[in-house]
Amino acid sequence: MASVKAPQTRAISAYGYEQAKALTFAKYGEPADVLRLHTHSISPAHSTNLTVRFLASPINPADINQVQGIYPSKPAFTTSLGTTEPIAVGGNEGVAEVISTGSGVKGLQKGDWVIMKSPGFGTWRTHAQSASADNFLRIENKEGLTPHQVGTVSVNPCTAYRMLKDFADMNAGDWFIQNGANSGVGRAAIQLGKLWGYKSINVVRARDSGMEELKADLKGVGADVVVTDEEVQSKEFMARVNEWTNGGREHVKLGLNCVGGKLATSMAKALSSEGHLVTYGAMSKQPVQLPAPLLIFKNIHFDGFWVSKWSDSNPVQKKETVNHVLNLIREGKFKDVPMQEVKWDWNTEQETLVDAVSGTLQGFRKGKGIFVFGET
Amino acid sequence: MASVKAPQTRAISAYGYEQAKALTFAKYGEPADVLRLHTHSISPAHSTNLTVRFLASPINPADINQVQGIYPSKPAFTTSLGTTEPIAVGGNEGVAEVISTGSGVKGLQKGDWVIMKSPGFGTWRTHAQSASADNFLRIENKEGLTPHQVGTVSVNPCTAYRMLKDFADMNAGDWFIQNGANSGVGRAAIQLGKLWGYKSINVVRARDSGMEELKADLKGVGADVVVTDEEVQSKEFMARVNEWTNGGREHVKLGLNCVGGKLATSMAKALSSEGHLVTYGAMSKQPVQLPAPLLIFKNIHFDGFWVSKWSDSNPVQKKETVNHVLNLIREGKFKDVPMQEVKWDWNTEQETLVDAVSGTLQGFRKGKGIFVFGET
Structure with a gap:
């Protein structure tokens, strides 16, 4: 029996290539001027590689400063997303779900939720492949938690x-x-x-x-x-x-x-x-x-x-802090901040995403901007 | 055989009263305006009292600020020096020699050198009587040290x-x-x-x-x-x-x-x-x-x-620090700062003493101002 879901326009290739989109920049500047939605494909995970699908990625003020080039930690510019010019992916915080792992990956499996161990990974994207599980911190117990909550716990x-x-x-x-x-x-x-x-x-x-x-x-x-x-x-x-x-x-x-x-x-x-x-x-x-x-x-x-800097110097303490806060959330003792959701589906246009980033530093907001990934 | 020393004009009374002079102030203001040389007599030491004779007392910038009333630690204003209006004695650092002790004084005896345990005692004076030995820190070994050195070690x-x-x-x-x-x-x-x-x-x-x-x-x-x-x-x-x-x-x-x-x-x-x-x-x-x-x-x-504040909170560490520096001085490993001596004899005039205080905050000086007591 046919599904009632609208047909997706994207395709996963016969060879298992994953189609991904990322909000990227090739040079520093105002988000509206430099951010581009870049489409690329991700090869099947092998050896110690793993592929993740993002669930929620907030827009923090520091992320904007990083795009502007006035933040002391600089993102990695790379051609590995299939561009001739090196580009960086925006965003530093978020939660993703593991969707496939190479045979050499230890400690993480399909379905696990992960957050970034350190900033600099680039979280404003639908999917990412990482050369190593070391970039991620596994959420030990995701029961009772929403992606919004887990995706905004680190910063x-x-x-x-x-x-x-x-x-x-x-x-x-x-x-x-x-x-x-x-x-x-x-x-x-x-x-x-x-x-x-x-x-x-x-x-x-x-x-x-x-x-x-x-x-x-x-x-x-x-x-x-x-x-x-x-x-x-x-x-x-x-x-x-x-x-x-x-x-x-x-x-x-x-x-x-x-x-x-x-x-x-x-x-x-x-x-x-x-x-x-x-x-x-x-x-x-x-x-x-x-x-x-x-x-x-x-x-x-x-x-x-x-x-x-604290996260980089105190990885164990970071894990403990995150777990403590997540437990408090699960127990109903710690409430989310008000959030302004920006839904990111496969067909969401660049303009919608860039506008959400640009608006973050302006005036009184109704809540924290957060990309929430739907049909990607 | 008669001494060649000039005859002293001051007298110690038949009852053992000590004549003393102190640079005092009754209200806050510029040193030239408010400092007065006040003469008074000190009764014989009894019970836990002890009488000291100052040997050297520096003029620190903070002392001036205290006279000006802009320093957070305020001196004690008292009528115990025989005035109707309460007055305070200037100076917070110095070295004195114990000249007499009441029968209840423990741990200090005639001839000992002492420095102030805490600021606020008033050191710009020829002699002082203290109700307790607790105000003083005994110099364990004064051999090889000058009053200039010991009198300027605390601050x-x-x-x-x-x-x-x-x-x-x-x-x-x-x-x-x-x-x-x-x-x-x-x-x-x-x-x-x-x-x-x-x-x-x-x-x-x-x-x-x-x-x-x-x-x-x-x-x-x-x-x-x-x-x-x-x-x-x-x-x-x-x-x-x-x-x-x-x-x-x-x-x-x-x-x-x-x-x-x-x-x-x-x-x-x-x-x-x-x-x-x-x-x-x-x-x-x-x-x-x-x-x-x-x-x-x-x-x-x-x-x-x-x-x-550090001295008040860390009396033991203060003693150790002072002793360590005095040992370094004795071993020739720590040199005095250049000093500008102001000799304070019994007959020294108020103007000379006040001028020395007033000059301390002005421009480039040849050295640190220090009262060195002679014939008092």
């Missing part, structure tokens, strides 16, 4: 998790303050912090409308206090921090900063002595200004965190 | 010592870069670093004359490279650092900053990945500016160091 939740754990000596009852509280990292920090008993002061950009909804939304996932960037920089802010923290008896040991500029300085002032301000982004493009007395007399430490 | 050499030891993982062959290289801390860092096998890039203020002498002077105590602040901020500086450090194969793991502003940012850029910039002063009064990529992608850490 934002891991960043929030390690920043909360690895800098200040945080104990239940301690506070942290963060800007970009509405971001993927921000929401992950609120939730993880709450699970571990930390209280949070959450800074979001002031906006003309929707402020009350946003506050309610963040409080719904566990935020103790939500304030605007303008409030943080007001004269009254220190007095308010003092109120929230029981006259300073509860310590604000940690600040998480993805904005920079004067806002970061104001946040540093709200930290208790010996506190840490950890910078993981610079949305304002302004440097962090450190009045010397904060450094010398309050002994505030200023550090940075880059999940890419 | 500058301890600051340099702990900054070199406690922030970066420094090994023989590693580099550090520091500004204010001609200061007490700077010269101590050069010498201690050299003893431990560290190489140093030393930044001094550009000057119209005497540059070659200064370079030779600092190289004489162990500096590997001496450069001006202007050179550090030039485009070619990174290439020069690269040359000195064998193409970057030798790492610049540590920066010591007492200036701030753009100079500190330039120094941070010269650090290797994972480096630490430790701020212990802010001579430029400009904040340290941290471009986010230095924090995030190079993982440079920005810390502060305050020897006062």
